[in-house]
Structure formats: C-alpha cells, structure tokens
Amino acid sequence: MLFDEFANKIQQAISNVSKLQVFNDKEFQKALKNVRDSLIEADANVEIVDELISNVETKMKQVKIPKGVTKTQMFVKLVQDGLTEILGGEGTSDRILSAPQRQKRIMFVGLQGSGKTTTIAKFAKLTLKKFPKARILLVACDTRRPAAIEQLNILGKRVNCETFSGEEGSNAEWVLDRALKYSLEKEFDYILIDTAGRQVIDNDLMNELVLLEKNAKPDEILLVLDAMTGQEAANVARQFATTVRISGAVLTKLDSDTRGGAALSLNSISGCSICFMGTSENLDGLETFYPDRIASRILGMGDIVSLVEKAQENVSEDEVKEMAKRMMEAKFTFEDFLKQLSFVSSMGSLGNMLKMIPGVGNKINSEDIPKMETKLKVAKAIIQSMTNEEKKNPQLFYDDISSKKRIERIRRGSGRSQEEIDDFFKTFKSAQITMKKLGASATGEAGSADSIESTD
Numbered sequence: 001m002l003f004d005e006f007a008n009k010i011q012q013a014i015s016n017v018s019k020l021q022v023f024n025d026k027e028f029q030k031a032l033k034n035v036r037d038s039l040i041e042a043d044a045n046v047e048i049v050d051e052l053i054s055n056v057e058t059k060m061k062q063v064k065i066p067k068g069v070t071k072t073q074m075f076v077k078l079v080q081d082g083l084t085e086i087l088g089g090e091g092t093s094d095r096i097l098s099a100p101q102r103q104k105r106i107m108f109v110g111l112q113g114s115g116k117t118t119t120i121a122k123f124a125k126l127t128l129k130k131f132p133k134a135r136i137l138l139v140a141c142d143t144r145r146p147a148a149i150e151q152l153n154i155l156g157k158r159v160n161c162e163t164f165s166g167e168e169g170s171n172a173e174w175v176l177d178r179a180l181k182y183s184l185e186k187e188f189d190y191i192l193i194d195t196a197g198r199q200v201i202d203n204d205l206m207n208e209l210v211l212l213e214k215n216a217k218p219d220e221i222l223l224v225l226d227a228m229t230g231q232e233a234a235n236v237a238r239q240f241a242t243t244v245r246i247s248g249a250v251l252t253k254l255d256s257d258t259r260g261g262a263a264l265s266l267n268s269i270s271g272c273s274i275c276f277m278g279t280s281e282n283l284d285g286l287e288t289f290y291p292d293r294i295a296s297r298i299l300g301m302g303d304i305v306s307l308v309e310k311a312q313e314n315v316s317e318d319e320v321k322e323m324a325k326r327m328m329e330a331k332f333t334f335e336d337f338l339k340q341l342s343f344v345s346s347m348g349s350l351g352n353m354l355k356m357i358p359g360v361g362n363k364i365n366s367e368d369i370p371k372m373e374t375k376l377k378v379a380k381a382i383i384q385s386m387t388n389e390e391k392k393n394p395q396l397f398y399d400d401i402s403s404k405k406r407i408e409r410i411r412r413g414s415g416r417s418q419e420e421i422d423d424f425f426k427t428f429k430s431a432q433i434t435m436k437k438l439g440a441s442a443t444g445e446a447g448s449a450d451s452i453e454s455t456d
C-alpha cells in the first residue's frame with residue numbers, strides 16, 4: 001500500500017490512543033510525540049511537521065467536542081485534518097480530468113527520468129476511461145532526445161492515441177506550432193504536450209519551457225516528480241514553479257520503496273499540490289490524488305468523527321445519541337449498519353460518504369466508487385432480506401449451527417451471489433470491529449475489541 005511503513009507507524013500511534021481509558025494531558029502529549037515521530041521518520045520536512053503538531057495541540061484545546069464524540073476521536077480527526085492540509089487541501093484532479101468545453105491543452109514538465117513520458121500515456125488512458133470518445137493528441141516536444149520521441153510514439157500506439165512529432169532536427173517550438181495547427185484542423189479534444197527534461201534544472205531547459213508555455217497557452221501545466229527523490233522533489237518543484245505556472249504535480253513511483261517525504265513536503269514548500277500519483281510502471285498505474293482520502297487511507301480509519309458530526313446535522317439529536325450509545329456499548333448490529341448507510345446516503349457525494357464508514361473508508365480509491373455504489377445497494381438488499389431477529393443479532397450468523405441455512409436463505413431472498421454475500425459479511429465484520437474498538441476507547445473496555453477480532 002501507499003506509504004506503507006509510514007501508515008503502519010502512524011496507525012500504531014492512533015491505535016494506542018484509541019485504547020486509552022483516559023486521555024489526559026500526559027497521554028495527549030505522548031500521542032502528539034508519536035505522530036510527530038512517525039511523520040519525521042517518513043522524511044517529512046521538520047518545520048511542516050512541527051506546524052501540524054502545534055495546530056493539533058492548539059485546536060484540541062480550543063475545540064468544542066460535539067456530543068457523542070470522544071476526545072480520542074476528536075484527536076484522530078484533527079490529525080486527519082492536518083494531514084489533509086499538508087497533502088494539499090482541496091484536490092485538483094477533478095478539474096484537470098474534467099470534460100473539455102473546448103480544446104484542452106496540458107503541458108507536462110519535469111526532470112529526465114521522473115516518468116514524464118510514461119505519465120502522458122497513462123494520463124491519456126485515464127482520460128479515455130472517463131471519456132471514451134475523447135480525441136487525444138500526444139505531442140513530442142522533447143526534441144533533444146530522439147529516444148523520447150520514439151518512446152512517446154510507442155506508448156501512444158499502446159493507448160490508441162495519435163502522436164505528433166517533427167522530423168529529426170526540428171526544434172520544440174516548431175513541432176508545437178505545427179501540432180497545434182494540426183490539432184485544430186482535426187478537432188482533437190485534448191493535446192498532451194511532452195517537453196524536454198534534464199538531469200538537473202538549467203537555464204536552457206527553463207527558457208525552452210517558458211517559450212513553450214507562451215506559445216501553447218496551456219490550460220494546465222503538470223509537473224512530474226519522482227517520489228523516490230523524497231524531499232528533494234519539493235525543492236525541484238519550487239524551482240519549476242518560479243519559472244512556469246505549475247497547476248498541479250504528478251508524483252510518480254509511489255509504488256516503489258518511498259517513505260512519503262515528497263508527498264508530505266511538496267505543497268508547503270513549493271505551493272504545488274499533487275493531483276495524480278503514479279502507482280506502477282504499467283499504463284494503468286495512474287490514480288487521482290485526493291488529499292483527504294489519502295489522509296484517511298494513511299490513518300487507516302473510516303472517518304467516524306465526520307460521520308457523527310454530519311449525523312448531527314442530518315438527523316435528530318436523539319438518533320445520534322442512540323447511535324453513539326450503541327457504539328459505546330459495542331452493540332453494532334445490522335440495523336445500525338443499515339441506519340449508517342442510510343444516514344450517509346443523505347449526506348452528499350458517495351465519495352465523502354464511503355470514507356466515513358469504518359472498515360471501508362480506508363480501502364477505497366476514486367476509481368472504485370462506481371463499484372462501491374453497487375456494493376451499497378447489495379448491502380441494503382441483503383440486510384432487508386434478514387428477519388428482524390437477525391438484523392438485531394449478527395452473532396446468529398457466526399456461531400449458530402443454523403447459520404449456513406440462514407445465509408443460504410438470505411442469498412436466495414436477496415438474489416445475490418455467494419461472492420457478494422461473503423463480501424458483505426466481511427465488510428460488516430470489519431465495521432463492527434472498528435466500532436467496537438472506538439466504543440472501547442470511550443468506555444475503557446480496551447481488551448474486548450480484540451476478542452471480536454479473534455473470531456475471524
């Protein structure tokens with residue numbers, strides 16, 4: 001998983017907090033220190049980390065904790081907010097990947113080897129997945145390296161996109177000029193422009209980019225950065241950003257053994273926010289980057305605090321109290337699960353909703369949302385096929401000798417496949433465990449959470 005090592009450390013820190021019976025000042029300081037250490041070990045910039053920690057500390061002292069939310073849950077939320085902030089706040093990938101009203105020009109810049117050419121092909125593929133009819137032209141303006149032109153040609157064929165390249169010896173400006181004329185004539189929707197890279201930033205490179213920006217008038221300039229370079233990526237970004245108008249960064253090679261330093265430092269140091277991430281060498285390996293979802297993934301928790309807060313806005317106080325009480329008593333039943341699904345259904349986008357469901361939120365990425373939508377419908381159908389007794393007593397499905405028969409009856413009743421049924425019970429169990437853990441932290445029954453887990 002992305003930021004694996006870092007995520008494990010920070011999750012450990014959070015999980016220790018969740019088990020506490022009393023979250024007093026000493027424990028709070030210890031938790032802050034643990035979060036700080038895990039961020040520093042992930043190679044995040046020290047100043048940025050200290051600012052995050054100090055913000056969490058201040059806000060924790062000032063914030064009014066809503067009813068039904070524990071201090072530890074509030075702490076988790078504040079850490080998540082802080083992480084979201086340093087990862088770039090509002091995500092920009094939706095804007096970049098939106099349907100073009102007119103021809104959309106996107107210029108890709110970055111150092112040699114950062115993954116620029118590969119990213120262009122990946123981006124074309126991702127765009128075609130979203131808009132299958134889009135007409136995309138790849139333009140080879142990295143004219144200094146014949147191998148780069150050839151590489152773009154090959155990758156273009158693999159993603160079924162036409163590539164425009166000049167004859168040998170032609171310069172980047174000339175190629176761009178011809179490509180733009182050609183693209184207007186042929187009514188392409190997207191123009192993806194590859195540019196030259198260098199091993200280090202030099203004046204020649206920057207001058208060429210300035211010229212290309214002036215002539216191409218791109219809607220977006222995406223800076224491609226190699227995550228394996230760690231914090232250095234943020235310094236590279238700062239230099240690019242002083243020369244051309246970078247509108248977003250693509251962080252590549254996040255599948256490699258990176259600690260996360262690049263992602264954690266980039267926005268604060270350079271002002272560039274990450275919009276996409278490269279997660280494999282193959283052409284499907286480009287994902288949208290939403291800071292809030294990544295923060296949630298790193299923390300490995302469904303955003304239970306937002307769930308409760310939003311629930312307070314959307315449902316009656318009594319219902320919230322009842323739900324919080326049930327959580328604390330660890331009576332998390334199918335009825336509660338269904339209620340949770342219905343609460344969140346009324347809360348806006350599915351993406352926001354999913355990340356709030358414990359056991360689900362930390363596993364999703366934006367590409368999976370349509371699949372998840374189906375999954376929710378399936379979950380509702382399954383729960384609605386249960387008897388009232390079953391809805392109130394999940395244990396009937398786990399330890400009763402008749403549980404197989406029950407499951408078979410529900411499978412037939414809901415018209416769902418065995419695979420969907422198995423998946424549903426697995427997801428429910430995971431939500432139940434998280435709820436029980438959160439409940440335990442509030443009631444001091446820390447040990448009991450593990451007893452459910454061990455029935456797995």
Ligand code: GDP
Nearest residue numbers: 112113114115116117118252253278279280281
């Ligand atoms: P350019 O010089 O910036 O155009 O870089 P390339 O597109 O040629 O990529 C350099 C190397 O990085 C190639 O071997 C790519 O396959 C590899 N690469 C690019 N993106 C990723 C990624 O997200 N993950 C991994 N593992 N490798 C990548």
